[in-house]
Amino acid sequence: MERVVVENLSFSYKHGFELREICLKVWGGSVVTLLGPNGSGKTTLLKCINALLKPRTNCVYVDGKDVLKMREDERARLLGCVPQSHSPTFPYTVLDVVLMGRTPYLSVFQRPSKADVAKAEEALKLVGLNHLKDRPYTEISGGERQLTLIARALAQDPRVILLDEPTTHLDFRNQFRVLRVVREVAKKKDVAAIMSLHDPNLAYLFSDAITLMSGGRIVAFGDPINVITRENIKAVYGMNVEIVNNERGRLVLPLEVTS
Amino acid sequence: MKKTPFVTLAILPPIVALISLFLGTYFTPPETVLNMIFTKLISPGTHSPWPAVYETIVFNIRLPRIALALLGGLALSVAGASLQTVFRNPLVDSYILGISAGAGFGAALAIAVFPHLLGIQLSAFAFGILAFFITYSIAKTRGGTPTVSLVLAGVIVSSLFSAALSLVKFFTDPHQLAGIVTWLMGSLAVTGWRDVATIAPLVLVGFAALFLMRWRLNVLSLGDEEARSLGINVERERLVVLLAATLIVSSFTSVAGIIGWVGLMVPHMARMYLKSPDNRVVIPASACIGSALLLLADDAARCLTTFELPVGVLTTIGGAPFFLFLLKKGGARAWRE
Numbered sequence: 001m002e003r004v005v006v007e008n009l010s011f012s013y014k015h016g017f018e019l020r021e022i023c024l025k026v027w028g029g030s031v032v033t034l035l036g037p038n039g040s041g042k043t044t045l046l047k048c049i050n051a052l053l054k055p056r057t058n059c060v061y062v063d064g065k066d067v068l069k070m071r072e073d074e075r076a077r078l079l080g081c082v083p084q085s086h087s088p089t090f091p092y093t094v095l096d097v098v099l100m101g102r103t104p105y106l107s108v109f110q111r112p113s114k115a116d117v118a119k120a121e122e123a124l125k126l127v128g129l130n131h132l133k134d135r136p137y138t139e140i141s142g143g144e145r146q147l148t149l150i151a152r153a154l155a156q157d158p159r160v161i162l163l164d165e166p167t168t169h170l171d172f173r174n175q176f177r178v179l180r181v182v183r184e185v186a187k188k189k190d191v192a193a194i195m196s197l198h199d200p201n202l203a204y205l206f207s208d209a210i211t212l213m214s215g216g217r218i219v220a221f222g223d224p225i226n227v228i229t230r231e232n233i234k235a236v237y238g239m240n241v242e243i244v245n246n247e248r249g250r251l252v253l254p255l256e257v258t259s
Numbered sequence: 260m261k262k263t264p265f266v267t268l269a270i271l272p273p274i275v276a277l278i279s280l281f282l283g284t285y286f287t288p289p290e291t292v293l294n295m296i297f298t299k300l301i302s303p304g305t306h307s308p309w310p311a312v313y314e315t316i317v318f319n320i321r322l323p324r325i326a327l328a329l330l331g332g333l334a335l336s337v338a339g340a341s342l343q344t345v346f347r348n349p350l351v352d353s354y355i356l357g358i359s360a361g362a363g364f365g366a367a368l369a370i371a372v373f374p375h376l377l378g379i380q381l382s383a384f385a386f387g388i389l390a391f392f393i394t395y396s397i398a399k400t401r402g403g404t405p406t407v408s409l410v411l412a413g414v415i416v417s418s419l420f421s422a423a424l425s426l427v428k429f430f431t432d433p434h435q436l437a438g439i440v441t442w443l444m445g446s447l448a449v450t451g452w453r454d455v456a457t458i459a460p461l462v463l464v465g466f467a468a469l470f471l472m473r474w475r476l477n478v479l480s481l482g483d484e485e486a487r488s489l490g491i492n493v494e495r496e497r498l499v500v501l502l503a504a505t506l507i508v509s510s511f512t513s514v515a516g517i518i519g520w521v522g523l524m525v526p527h528m529a530r531m532y533l534k535s536p537d538n539r540v541v542i543p544a545s546a547c548i549g550s551a552l553l554l555l556a557d558d559a560a561r562c563l564t565t566f567e568l569p570v571g572v573l574t575t576i577g578g579a580p581f582f583l584f585l586l587k588k589g590g591a592r593a594w595r596e
Contacts (some may be wrong), residue, residue: 090347093535100481108472
């Protein structure tokens with residue numbers, strides 16, 4: 001059975017931008033990337049799935065359950081969310097940040113137990129950051145911060161994780177580091193991952209399927225090899241590119257760099 | 260690692276409280292005071308060999324005043340720590356939501372119109388709470404109550420009540436005006452057991468709520484969207500925090516007037532001392548530091564000169580430079596943008 005089903009999702013902001021009739025299916029253990037230019041609706045779609053924005057109809061199901069109807073804590077046990085990397089006001093330790101992922105399992109007056117700390121440490125190990133657990137979250141690198149947020153989402157024991165542009169602000173190496181972790185943990189924990197990305201080459205390398213978006217609609221969906229094509233890139237980004245394809249890989253090469 | 264600093268903090272208020280029992284303009288021999296305390300504790304009924312005036316001073320003047328200072332320091336500091344956290348803003352203090360301006364106006368109005376002690380306290384309390392509800396309803400939009408709107412609404416409500424307060428002052432005769440000015444400076448001087456008994460339940464209920472929710476405060480400090488996606492009903496839980504903070508601050512302010520800086524300063528001191536922003540430890544630490552600090556300030560207020568100084572002025576005079584010192588020492592690391 002599909003892990004996540006989005007059925008005819010429509011949403012409109014007051015200022016006019018709208019998502020129209022978005023349909024999406026994601027299986028457990030797979031990574032689906034939302035790709036598209038700025039303002040194409042990727043972040044809006046992620047927020048709708050996570051109920052931070054309210055679509056016109058209830059149309060998001062995880063394991064067949066309507067997540068928009070749920071209480072916040074019920075939803076947070078199914079959906080883990082990785083926001084764009086940020087610098088928070090308070091210098092909590094890395095472990096404390098990850099521990100906050102256990103909040104949906106606690107009542108209002110409860111504090112995390114030893115078992116919750118163990119869960120948080122396990123999540124940190126999974127992303128390879130256990131050695132940083134006592135460091136202030138504000139004093140680690142951007143890539144490590146992103147990994148910490150992924151660990152926090154994993155500590156929620158979710159069925160799905162949503163990642164909003166997890167590679168923004170990261171250097172070349174860290175972009176790969178973070179996306180590799182996303183793919184590994186999705187497989188290992190049988191979690192469905194839905195993320196938005198800007199770089200077609202990264203999307204191609206790290207996705208099981210790509211959803212190409214433009215102007216609030218889905219333009220193409222499917223295997224990366226079928227979605228990342230010269231025609232699609234031209235249609236969505238208005239750029240002329242060449243797809244370089246050889247035995248070692250496949251690369252989207254812009255043709256208008258100097259013009 | 261977290262145990263040792265805590266023991267130090269926990270014994271701080273009792274020690275300061277004990278010392279405070281000996282202090283005052285009326286000299287009471289320390290050994291007699293100790294003797295009296297032990298006799299009271301062990302066999303309260305015994306006939307006392309010391310002058311009755313000692314007993315009145317220690318048990319009916321100093322002790323309730325000490326209790327009020329402890330409660331007030333706790334109230335202002337814990338409210339300050341909670342509000343700084345949910346507003347994610349280091350410059351927020353326990354009066355951010357317009358409580359002090361509301362309470363000030365309420366007290367002034369009562370002093371001008373109906374100068375009876377209980378009336379003044381009730382009016383200050385009611386207007387403090389009212390100011391909060393106005394702030395909250397201004398900030399409330401269809402989608403929720405963003406913290407920025409809350410801060411702005413708090414500023415607007417504060418300045419409205421300040422203007423109303425000026426108007427009351429303008430129309431009040433000089434004798435009553437003096438009363439208003441004194442009230443606004445904040446003082447624990449006219450305390451009796453009745454004041455303590457009135458506000459203690461309110462302060463303790465609000466404190467209990469904030470103390471129990473201290474883990475939630477951490478999560479709320481991440482901002483609305485993140486807290487929500489971590490499973491928190493942000494609107495509801497933040498309202499509970501704001502209500503609890505308003506309750507404890509308004510009830511203390513209603514009997515003591517406006518005492519500034521404690522709510523701003525103490526949470527920072529707690530974070531710097533603990534080297535952690537984690538509210539699981541910052542909230543109890545703020546309670547300990549705050550109560551000891553306000554009590555010390557009040558001791559200074561009643562002992563420094565032959566007459567009473569307003570403790571609110573002392574906390575400001577002492578607080579501002581001390582805070583500056585901490586910041587210069589690098590304490591700003593405990594809170595970075």
